[in-house]
Amino acid sequence: MPDAPKRPEPAPDPKLLEILVCPLTKTTLDYDAARQELISRAARLAYPIRDGIPIMLPDEARKLDAD
Amino acid sequence: MTDQARLFDRPLLRRRRDRFAAKFRHHDFLFAHCAEEIAGRLQAVLHEFPLCLDLGAHRGDLGRAVSALPNIGQVIYGELSEVLARHCPSPAVVCDEECLPFADASLDLVVSGLSLHHVNDLPGALIQIRRALKPDGLFLAAMLGGATLSELREALLIAESEEGGASPRVAPFADIREAGALLQRSGFALPVADTESLTVSYRSLRDLLNEIRGMGAANVLLERKRAPLLRRTLNRAEAIYRERFGLSDGRIPATFEIVYLSGWSPAPGQQKPLRPGSAQHRLADALHTEESAAGDKAGFPRRKLDKEE
Numbered sequence: 001m002p003d004a005p006k007r008p009e010p011a012p013d014p015k016l017l018e019i020l021v022c023p024l025t026k027t028t029l030d031y032d033a034a035r036q037e038l039i040s041r042a043a044r045l046a047y048p049i050r051d052g053i054p055i056m057l058p059d060e061a062r063k064l065d066a067d
Numbered sequence: 068m069t070d071q072a073r074l075f076d077r078p079l080l081r082r083r084r085d086r087f088a089a090k091f092r093h094h095d096f097l098f099a100h101c102a103e104e105i106a107g108r109l110q111a112v113l114h115e116f117p118l119c120l121d122l123g124a125h126r127g128d129l130g131r132a133v134s135a136l137p138n139i140g141q142v143i144y145g146e147l148s149e150v151l152a153r154h155c156p157s158p159a160v161v162c163d164e165e166c167l168p169f170a171d172a173s174l175d176l177v178v179s180g181l182s183l184h185h186v187n188d189l190p191g192a193l194i195q196i197r198r199a200l201k202p203d204g205l206f207l208a209a210m211l212g213g214a215t216l217s218e219l220r221e222a223l224l225i226a227e228s229e230e231g232g233a234s235p236r237v238a239p240f241a242d243i244r245e246a247g248a249l250l251q252r253s254g255f256a257l258p259v260a261d262t263e264s265l266t267v268s269y270r271s272l273r274d275l276l277n278e279i280r281g282m283g284a285a286n287v288l289l290e291r292k293r294a295p296l297l298r299r300t301l302n303r304a305e306a307i308y309r310e311r312f313g314l315s316d317g318r319i320p321a322t323f324e325i326v327y328l329s330g331w332s333p334a335p336g337q338q339k340p341l342r343p344g345s346a347q348h349r350l351a352d353a354l355h356t357e358e359s360a361a362g363d364k365a366g367f368p369r370r371k372l373d374k375e376e
Binding site for chain 1: 143157161162168
């Protein structure tokens with residue numbers, strides 16, 4: 001059976017993005033719309049957004065390489 | 068925080084909630100009850116709350132009840148389990164009560180229904196909630212209190228100790244007096260804690276345990292025995308349960324104590340207790356009684372305190 005056509009990722013709520021901070025450092029986050037991630041530069045973590053739901057758990061975040 | 072001070076296995080709680088999300092509908096009567104109660108209390112508050120967070124939202128029932136009120140604007144659903152968060156209305160966010168992802172002074176109202184009793188660091192969580200609230204923001208929560216499942220706790224403890232070793236099977240829940248003091252220590256103004264006791268009856272111990280699991284509330288204590296309860300122990304516990312608490316119709320009762328917490332984020336111009344000694348009227352006048360000086364206690368041997376001259 002062919003795969004169902006992929007729905008476009010729903011965008012996270014702008015009001016929600018406005019008030020979210022990194023749970024570890026409480027610093028502001030950068031929204032990467034292409035990768036659907038919220039980047040915490042202070043904690044060097046990228047929190048995933050799945051189906052428009054930000055997953056704000058350090059365990060689930062992608063570690064960013066040191067520059 | 069050190070591991071010794073941690074009571075609850077939060078990753079396990081998350082996995083349990085993920086796994087039981089589909090069944091939760093059949094076991095959510097306590098959550099529905101608290102949602103109705105909290106919405107009722109909010110309705111009586113003459114205050115507008117443009118942005119609200121339902122913290123530990125499960126399937127979002129509390130948030131839905133709250134968002135139907137005329138004085139509530141947008142509701143954000145925060146839940147530890149991603150599977151449950153997907154059942155919530157939008158916008159939802161997966162977050163841990165112990166490590167909140169909300170900016171300081173960003174929310175007007177935080178409500179929470181039966182979730183905070185699984186937090187290891189309740190003072191820490193309360194402080195984070197208070198900080199996330201705008202000045203004059205309100206926190207209103209229900210959590211399970213100390214008398215919850217006291218019958219089950221007793222029956223299991225006796226059954227297991229007869230076999231030569233009891234392990235914690237039922238979580239220690241917050242005491243109402245502690246909860247009120249914690250609110251104050253966390254910096255909330257006008258803190259109030261009150262409690263309600265619900266007794267639910269079940270056909271059997273198995274039915275009760277199924278219900279607790281279905282709520283996603285099964286034992287997540289770090290110190291729990293990894294081995295499941297043996298059928299023999301369970302049968303013995305059920306016999307003890309029936310003997311001590313059994314109802315005349317053959318069912319067994321289970322107590323759920325719900326502790327309601329409320330507190331305001333401090334703001335200038337907010338109602339405050341008066342400074343001691345600033346009273347304009349005498350209490351004795353209001354009570355139509357004679358005022359006597361402090362220290363004149365009945366039967367107190369006063370003369371011994373007098374200085375000898």
